Amino acid sequence: MTDPDMADAIYIEPLNPEILCEIIRKERPDGLLPTIGGQTGLNLAVAVAKTGVLEECNVEVLGTSIESIEEGEDRELFKKLMIEIKEPIPKSKTVNTVSEAKEFVKQIGLPAVIRPAYTLGGTGGGIAFTDAELEKITQHGLNLSPITQVLIEQAILGTAGWGEFELEVMRDKNDNCIIICPMENFDPMGIHTGESIVTAPTQTLNDHDFQTLRTSAIKIIRALKVKGGCNIQFALNYNTGEYVIIEVNPRVSRSSALASKATGYPIARIAAKIAIGMTLDEIPNDVTKETKACFEPTIDYVVVKIPRWPFDKFETADKRIGTQMKSTGETMAIGRTFEESLQKAIRSLEVGRFGLGHDPKDKVCSDNEEIISNLKVATHKRMMYVRDAIKCGISPSEIHEISGINQWFLEKVKNIYDIGEKIELTKESILLAKRNGFSDVQIGTVVGKSEKEVRQFRISNGVIPTYKMVDTCAAEFKAYTPYMYSTYEREDESNPTDNDKKVIIVGGGPIRIGQGIEFDYACVHSVFALRELGYEALIINNNPETVSTDFDTSDKLYFEPLTYEDVLNIIEREKPYGVILQFGGQTPINMAMKLEEAGVNILGTQPSSIDTAENRNKFGAILDRLGIPSADWGTAFSFEEALKTANKIGYPVLVRPSYVLGGRAMQIVDNDEELKGYMKEAVNVSPEHPVLIDKYLANAIELDVDALCDGDSVFVAAIMEHIEEAGVHSGDSACVIPPQNISDSIKDKVIEYTKKLAVELGTVGLINMQMAVKDDVVYILEANPRASRTVPYVSKSVGVPLAKMATKIMLGKKLSELGLKEYKEPKFASVKEVVFPFLKLQGVIPELGPEMKSTGEVMGIDSNFDRAFFKAQAAAGVELPSKGNVLMAIGKDKHKIEAIPLAKEIIEMGFKLYCTRSTADIFKENGVESVKVPKIRDDPLVLEMMKKKEIQLVINIHRGSHPKSDSSTIRRACVELDIPCITRMSSTKAAIRAIKALTNDKISVNSLEEYYKEFNNI
């Protein structure tokens, strides 16, 4: 979206009202469209409208009006409106204090739901079953709500028969209303819809039920006078048929994206057209070309969406799912049976499962108590527990009693189990299994054959998938949507071309930590490049939130799980010239070797090169040969060996299992004791699964380099300097282009190493390298000959579309033909900062380390580093203060000493400094006066101050904090109270500079084009 050619002017600026006002004053637009950018865009528009800038600059609000937005968002106004139009809502009251909340609960009784006003994804909400919980959650919610308001509401829970339903509705200025897609949640009420497994369409509503909800939805959208899209969530009681309205979002939402992908109806595009005054009956339906956008899509398949949770990265997090969103992404699957869709969706999650059980990772729980408690209290594993329950002979009706899940869904799970138990190696049996979504791996597991053997048997018996079209109309009209899904039916509609210029791009799957939207960006750019070169470009992916799965992005979209089997099936059907695996992150890389073995032409860097780069022995040998320094390292195949290696290299060392993305299970250890602990908890070391041990270069400057290589020559696109010292995962580190603290001679060395290594590795396309600079020596830490997550950031910073260029190279173009010359630094600074999910994950201590934890990133651009850093912080939601109180709590003594000049500076800038005991003592010895705060267990003064917003900034430098330590408590409090918290020395320095730079100077805004004018790379 922030690509230069997406719009006439692109501003990469923090999303806050001041900045938006600046941009409006500068650009003087005719209209402002608030309802497309999610809750963020909506809140921003409401805030900006209140400043009066819209009247001042004569800007019209397009689509749904600000009044309507407020009526939908403000709980009190919404409640009033619902009472007015006689639509049922749960009993509720908005409160501004905990005591008001308690008072109201006396009337409605517990359990009660707490929902903070104006927070994203229900942040800070929860269900209270006890008075203590009520108090705690209410306080938390009040703190998070920008208007210190929460709604206390009668709990509508699944165990009392309440199912959850969602309708996407659209309305235009002529009052034409349509429903895009009715959806039913597998998980009944009590679990946020973003955390629920969802099916489209509804499965258990009859016509009367559905029309009841539909009519209510239309009544609401009319009362709200929405112009565009609107999402309405209902609870309907399966036992009584009674319904209540749970929530209304008068905007395009995450569910709209799901509904768009589930039906093929492009909700956001139509909403935008409505916003500029068009009516549904005059907007063409691009799918059929003949009919109009004014109809209700109907589908002839079953859609299942499953959220993807980050709990694999957060061992200590509270894994219960409820009214707060914790998932980072989702995957969707399409099939002709519910069983098929569900199993495909599970396979798409990329959690190492090939379906609902009957796969190699199947560890069936046979402990009835454990099963029952996990059915009662939902976690990300509930679906697997349902299946285990069936296996243990707990009947669907009992499971329904315990969990509230509609028995229809449970019978389907049982059916999957029953079919799985009976699979045999016969054509009929395999066809039945396939029609119910079983993968070759699952079939192989049951019949005792390998995936390949099953595949061979299956194909030789003619059991091959057919591809059907998603067409918005259940085949009633001829459709032109190149949007396919696999199923095992009779007629195939994929209609492959016999174009010899056809390329398949394998996408990245659900958004998760380590594999974010950056990879989708690269895939989409690859499509653009292929089209520019006259190739037919096909995409395979399963993430409904992405651009790559818009059916008009590629020439043909296959909405499929990203496994060897599913991908190879498509390749065998389409017979492309080649396949691109470089852009989808680890997902496609993982199948590279197997696809190559199957004879697939893999474009660009060959799988063997990727393997070389990931294999430490082979890679180490190359570095030695090229004379490139690397940190000492070793591989250990046993615990004893690890201990020996670590001691040989010398602590601190970095330990990790081999073959990982996103630094999973990686840790810095300081001594034998810590190493023992790590090996015991984190990794299962064995001859097949060695661990890697690296020398940890303390206090080194870490660099990321992105480059393009055509096999012979290399273009270094950017050198990124990390703000945090080496040791923080590159994905979690803030960084800057151009580098600020390294000399030209170091840069020359970096460029030289990059060029040598890229060519040596046989790179054709993109390569990312991580390096560390210590005492003027450049060490290579890692090389990844594929697109890295920095591609969009670098592309925007230097104005070179890297993924596009890489694609062209992979199809034979040379760098010289593409006009890419020498490394060149921009004259402005671009800072990337990351965004963490700590707020949503209770029980997690916010700490940076070698394991990646961030879920997103932002970018700040300005004339110099200090200003860009300030903007990047603001964009990440960290408001660096210009005055007030600063708390410093520094761990190690040497760090305390190091922090002394910083403390002095902070005081000079006019802040009042508070310090924890020993920090204050050492500062005092060195002539820095501060206010000493007591240990929290003696006196929670510091927490009180934080709660009262009397601390504006916390600097807490402490690695490896014990969860119960003061340091951990303070950090957690910062997250929950939204107080900026800096945890690294280098970031502290950067923050101080940024505050200074902006204290006496106003923030200014410039579009990307304006920045590029000063820096023209191509």
Add this chain to the structure above:
Amino acid sequence: MKAVLALKDGTVFSGKGFGAEKEIGGEVVFNTSLVGYEESLTDPSYKGQILTLTYPLIGNYGVRKDSFESDGIQVEGFVVREHQDFYSHRGAVKGVSDFLKDFDIPGISGIDTRMLTKKIREHGVINGSLVTSKDKIDVESVVEKAKKLEDYSSFDLLPKVSVKEKEFIDAKGIVPNSSSKARTDKTIAMIDTGVKLSIVRNFIKRGVNVYRLPYNVKPDEIKDLKVNGLFVANGPGDPERAVDAINAVRELQSELPITGICFGNQIIGLALGGKTYKLKFGHRGTNQPVKNISENKVYITSQNHGFAVDKDSLDGTGLNVSHINLNDGSVEGLKHERLPIQCVQHHPESNPGPWDTEHTFDDFVRELK
């Protein structure tokens, strides 16, 4: 149980049989609604037809005890991708297989219904033969049967769906719990060409008493009833075959306010001099956009029709097109320029489908004299 569905063009689908063990023939049509199989199965307009549903999972919410669209299943045969024997709904008393068995109707499942739908879309509605049997089915003979079946337009369906004798349904004391302002104490004569009971319920709900009359009722009999208006119902088959109903409307056009739905819309069109034609594959679903021309507003409607009034045939009939289908521009409603005659091709009584046009009944009732 095994099942074979053969089409007149020789296409054969082999699947699983459910419901009754039987051999039947009919015109194969498809409906794209996501929900509403209870209502569709019992809709008399499907008489003579084999109904295919495009949504693949059918039977999820079972079948309720009563208040259907007629007193039994009307389709000749039922075609689905997957029939669900397990159902989950508070109001359900049986599964869809048992429901079919109760009315001796055969069903086939496990076939590629999307392929069948596309076939119908390309070819137009087509005759087919469905056989369900516990024993092996001779496919060739099923194809032969499909080929031998006469054209749908020659089916004599009205006697099968109409009341045999005049019935009076008194609205008093039944269910006046409607807030509708159009509530009245008037009476209509309804020519029952296979009326959906939801239509009757909508009149009753508005306090209108209904004389349900056989399809071949004579104009004089209607006159003798001294009613406040005439209504022509929905129904199966080619509207040109409904000569008695056409005649009644023609005779009474200046004497009574006349309204109609679906088949009734076609009868009124024909009676006043217009023409009808057969649509290639009809409109069957609950997502059909209809534009009310005078309001310039689009409503999502429920539809089930294979014929339509030819809009070019209306010159001089006094009828104007009041509603059009936004998808193909076909006639979805007529209104007389002078007389109190108005009718719609779509189903404002819904069941299945959106309730968005229920107000049409208020308009109808307002016309009563």
